[in-house]
Amino acid sequence: MKKIILTGDRPTGKLHLGHFVGSLSNRIRLQDDYDQFIMIADVQALTDNADNPLKVRNNIMELALDYMAAGIDPKRSTIFIQSLIPELAELTVYFLNLVTLSRLQLNPTIKDEMKQKGYGSNIPVGFLVYPISQAADILGFKADLVPAGADQLPMIEQANEIAEKFNRIYEPVFPKVAPMMSDFSRLLGTDGQAKMSKSLGNVIYLSDSFENIKEKVMSMYTDSGHLKVSDPGKVEGNMVFYYLDVFDKDREGLEDLKNRYQKGGVGDVEVKRRLIAVLDGLLKPIREKRELLAQDKAGVMRILEEGSAKARDIVAKNLREVKKAMKIDYI
């Protein structure tokens, strides 16, 4: 039996290079060795987008296209929509009884997000309790592993606490879930900020055109001391070299370029041209596959429907076990 991985994203925007190095490439690598479920978390997205349902709805298709174009194969991974599994919502309701308000308020991820969004005490209750809903996602599948960056670790901890409490009060239904840390945690934004993020406007999308990529790379900063081509340039802190370090597969060519740049005699445009070629080399096949898939959106929806039906069967079976343990299996 393969181990079960549960992972997913909120459908609030298109995926970008940060997602690619942080999570997508791992998912693509893992899809043969694990039973992988990839959730389009529309219910969770609504916890802070209740007044913007079309944003969530439209991004379900964008996310599915990004996944499949990047190399998630729906025959090997199950892609599904969270709201098509109402059993997850039911499980959330039972779990609500196992967590205290003060425990939720101590969740570092929630604390950060509350501050970021400036909620104060006007926080939507649904948002405050989304760690419990996320625990239901994870435990509803009896997932063994959840891939996570540092900011998702508190979510996994919360899921394990709920599982332990449930197992203690009722019956031992849930296995322990372990985080699966990716080697690459966070890609810097094109402006050098700590995170590539849509709201910071420093992203390169998987679906960006050649022109988009060119424009974004051309506006990256390099080394402010590198004024003339003949000046020696700095590689550290130079965003163009940072991205080359992450994405350029021709390591020898890159080392040679770094040496020549540091000696002086290499213009920023040459370095940027190289990065444009490297990024377009990565994104062109994704972009082309995405365009092809987008010609048959009904086909994509069918894949999500089938994935959701398969995922629902698993959660429904686990929920029956939960209800039996809770003595609410009346008929």
Ligand code: TRP
């Ligand atoms: N929290 C994830 C995000 O913000 C989405 C998500 C919801 C998720 N439920 C999950 C991820 C369960 C892993 C496991 O994108």
